[in-house]
Amino acid sequence: MHPQTDGGTSKEDDRLAKHYNNPYFGELEEPATVLDRHRRIMLWNLPFVFSRYRMVVILIPSLLLIHGLTLIQNDLSGATVTMRHPLDSFIKSLGRDSKTASWRHSLFHPPSGSGVFGAGVLNMSPGWFQQSQNVGFVVGSFIRLTLTLFQRLSDSLYVSTDIRTDQAVDFLSGTASLNLLLDAVAALVSPQQYDYGEAAIKCLKEGDHLHERLPIVDHWNSTCSGFSLIVNRKTPLHRDLGGAPSNYDFLVSGGTHTQCFLEVRELGLKLQYLPGTGIAIAGRVLRHGVDSWEGGERICLASFIKDAVHDRLEQPRPAWVLHQNYFNQI
Secondary structure: OOOOOOOOOOHHHHHHHHHOOOOOOEEEOOOEEEEOOOOEEEEEEEOOOOOHHHHHOOOOHHHHHHOOOOOOOOOHHHHHHOOHHHHHHHHHHOOOOOOOOOHHHOOEOOOHHHOOOOOEEEEEOOOEOOOHHHHOOOOOHHHHHHHHHOOOOOOOEEOOHHHOOHHHHHHHHHOHHHHHHHHHHHHHHOHHHHHHHHHHHHHHHOOOOEOOOOHHHHHOOOOOOEEEEEEOEOEEEEOOOOOOOOOOEEEEEEEOOOEEEEEEHHHOEEEEOOOOOEEEEOOOOOOEEEOOEEOOOEEEEEEEOOHHHHHHOOOOOOOOOEHHHHHHHO
16 A cells, blocks of 8 residues: 555555455444454444543533632543634644645634634644644745655654643643543553553653653653544545554544544445544554534544654554454453
8 A cells, every 4th residue: 555645545545446346334333343354453443432421521611610620621522622722723823825735734614603612633742753843834845844754763752842732731631531541442452552652651751762851741641652633624534654554543532513424445434433432443554534524513532653653762563453362362
């Protein structure tokens, strides 16, 4: 497979489709695993694995004051509310010319008046290789290209820009119990990925290979090396190029929407993707995306591991999770 640099569909995908017929599983609402011909588990579908409370409880400020509570809630939607200012700033930074924008920085569809959550994408990591947004939008495209092409595994890791805010501290606090449950899911579905992720985060918290160790690193509460908080955006079919093929991306659906499906093109599969659903997917291998939703606002928390970061921290890739090996262990 030769996906494009932005993870979208490539000409190679179209060529392969002429010679190999993909399966067609249709719509799926039940818990399920999907295996390839070698019995490697490529996807775990976990509908409503997280309680609705952790997804859609939104406490309005007046009620918070009455009950003496704060905006730091243990639910995804409430935590996303605390990120409204950074999300609004992200949208403003895109400028008016959307024709040259990557799909990762476009296709936002907030409700009239911007709704409760607004729209945008925030990428948070306690340590990764320097991204183009970390050098600012005023830097020329040549420098951004240089960062991409000449990135070396001996380079330092940087705390992401989107996590260097007070709101990010609130977000991490507000999703702490959710991330604890996500780590429990990771430990069950891919024990090696969990172990290597835990070891990598320990290295980052000790300051290993960080250009500058910032206090926010101590607040990181996941074994994944990064989150993408995606709010009210369509996501075209894509692959996540930063991960290893054997790594799972963990997708959590939140918000208030009542109708949504995650499409997995190679499987001819559409997974019901309502608030509370968790999906572990081999995102480097399988194209996946969301082209629409109905009935409210959509949030996705995508947790991932950057393969190059783990390599820098001397952590190996996990082995493929095999159906027989997994079920022999339980």
